[in-house]
Structures are given as structure tokens and as C-alpha cells.
């Protein structure tokens with residue numbers, strides 16, 4: 001592709017839209033694909049910031065050659081590696097083969113992974129937090145941001161034009177369908193918002209405290225443009241994506257409830273619908289119900305991030321939780337999700353296990369229960385279901401009090 005997409009006068013976006021891949025990291029569904037972004041600066045010295053996933057960008061090297069040629073240049077002086085995950089480092093080998101003298105800029109952790117993946121150990125320029133690199137007009141500063149999203153991740157800040165090359169941070173699932181910049185997208189809320197939160201919650205959310213540390217580091221730093229490695233480039237309203245990431249990394253959530261159940265023969269599904277109706281009667285206006293067997297884990301986590309209230313239901317399964325619910329609780333513990341209100345229900349036919357293990361989950365993760373858990377024996381008849389009224393009432397009360 002020989003597109004010339006200017007971020008500013010001498011900074012270009014180069015990227016690829018991946019509509020083939022079914023699962024990001026071979027885990028997370030990509031119904032709307034994903035973009036891999038990289039950036040080229042053509043100054044007195046030239047620099048490529050990150051690459052793209054191998055094989056997704058056609059003649060990616062030829063594209064860089066073309067843009068360099070537009071400025072009468074042939075050489076690539078620097079390859080700045082903000083993140084080593086292969087969706088961004090996949091073309092490093094091709095870059096080094098084409099420009100064998102390119103200096104690879106990264107930190108000590110970058111280079112360990114670089115050697116592990118690509119066997120590259122030469123022409124390395126190690127930088128530390130706050131180090132700078134002069135390209136001519138542009139002066140770059142490096143900001144170490146470990147665990148946003150891997151240990152080696154860093155950001156590069158152009159102090160001249162106040163542009164932040166932010167790595168995975170401020171990224172999203174979803175391809176760039178012609179529109180590369182935020183001001184070219186009229187329907188962000190419809191097209192990207194949920195996918196951005198699903199990306200944040202499942203990929204970066206575990207490291208929310210490190211995202212907050214990054215915000216501290218960037219406090220007071222002017223941001224004219226944010227250039228992430230996935231999704232739109234934010235040149236008109238970077239504050240919008242900063243606000244979203246800030247909110248999500250502080251576990252700020254909407255006043256609503258997501259009800260997620262595992263049900264083998266429909267009993268728990270009926271209980272979930274009963275609780276949902278009682279929540280509506282109690283005044284909760286945002287309610288979402290999911291069958292954990294049907295809806296992919298990543299969408300469940302997305303809604304858990306979105307709403308303050310969570311109600312989990314599990315039938316007993318071999319004296320434990322239903323496997324799909326158990327998988328969800330394991331992931332939530334792994335992510336260390338905070339600041340939720342919790343309701344629990346379930347069902348059993350012989351000696352239980354669903355609700356018993358959900359209670360253990362609640363104690364471990366530390367989310368307060370809004371009411372006593374309800375474990376229904378057999379069919380959820382009206383007399384048994386009425387015990388669930390307290391879950392809906394407790395959730396409504398808890399949500400109304402939460403600041």
C-alpha cells in the first residue's frame with residue numbers, strides 16, 4: 001500500500017487492517033477485526049515507531065521505502081520498539097534485513113525479548129525513562145510504562161509537536177475502515193466504544209494500577225495527538241480517549257447490573273430472568289443478562305467492567321460451579337477486578353456446589369454481597385424464587401448509594 005497518511009507534516013501513519021484473524025491472541029473474538037498501527041518520522045534522521053503483525057500489511061517494507069522516497073531518503077536510521085508483542089514486532093526481521101544498519105531503540109527488557117523472538121543482538125540503542133533522542137526538528141522522549149501491557153512496554157513522546165506514541169494504551173479492537181483519525185469518525189460510540197472497553201478490560205485491565213501510574217507520569221504533559229498501536233489516531237479530541245482509559249482504570253462504572261448465569265436445563269436461566277425483572281421493578285434502568293455458555297468470556301468481562309452491579313448464578317456441576325461460570329470467576333480473580341457489588345444465586349439437585357463455590361469466590365475477590373445468596377433446590381417455583389427479591393432490592397439500594 002502506498003497510502004500517504006499524514007499525522008503531521010513529517011509523521012506518517014502506516015498500518016494494516018486484519019479482517020482475517022478470528023481470535024486476537026488466539027483467545028479474544030474479533031467480529032470487527034483489528035488494526036495494527038505503526039508510524040514513520042522523516043526528519044534529518046528517520047525513525048519507524050513499531051511495526052505490524054507479520055504478513056498483514058502487504059508490501060510493508062515497500063510502503064516505508066515509498067514514504068522515505070517522498071523526502072528523497074533511502075535510509076531508515078532508527079526503529080523504536082515501544083512494545084514487543086508480535087502483533088507489533090512481527091515485521092522487525094524484515095526491517096532489519098532491508099536496513100541492516102538501522103539502530104533499534106528500546107529498553108533492556110525490550111532487547112531480551114527481541115533476542116528471544118528474532119535472535120537480534122546488534123545495533124541496539126538502550127534507553128531509560130526520560131532519555132531523549134534528537135531526530136532534527138523532532139525531539140523524542142522515552143517514557144517507561146511497564147505492564148501497559150507487557151514488562152518492556154514504553155511510550156515515545158514527541159516533545160516538539162506534543163505527540164504521544166502510546167503503544168497498546170488508548171487502543172481498541174476494530175479495523176480502521178478508511179477513517180484513521182478520530183475526527184473522521186462520526187459514530188465512535190456505535191462503532192468503537194464497546195469494543196474499546198472490551199479491548200481495555202480483557203487485554204490491559206489487569207494492569208489498571210500501572211495505567212494509573214502512567215497517567216501520573218503524563219500529568220501536565222501537553223497531548224496534541226495520541227498515536228496508539230490499535231484503532232484511531234486521536235488528533236482532534238485526545239482528551240476523550242484519555243478520559244475513557246482513566247475511568248476504566250479507576251474501575252469507575254455505570255449504575256447498572258449484569259446478570260450472568262450457567263444453566264444446564266433452564267432452571268438458572270429462569271431465576272436469572274426473575275432477578276432481572278425484580279431489578280427493573282426496583283428501579284435499575286441498565287440491566288444485561290448473559291448465558292455464560294453462549295456469550296464469550298470477553299463480552300462478560302466487558303459488561304462487568306461497564307456496570308457496578310454483578311449477579312452471578314451457577315447450577316451445581318460435579319459438586320462445583322458450572323464450568324463456564326468457574327472459568328469466568330477464575331479470570332476475574334486473575335485480573336483482580338475491583339469495586340463491584342455482588343449478588344449470587346444457583347440451583348442444585350443433590351448436594352450442591354455452585355453457590356457454595358461462588359461464596360468462596362466472593363470472599364476471595366472481596367466484593368460485598370448485596371443479599372444472602374439463594375440456592376434453589378430443583379425447579380425454581382414462585383415460592384422458592386421469592387427469596388431472590390432481596391438480591392434485586394439489595395442491588396438497587398447498593399447502586400443508589402454508591403458514589
Ligand code: FEO
Pocket residue numbers: 083085087088149150168229230
Ligand atoms: Fe497490541 Fe500487547 O499488543
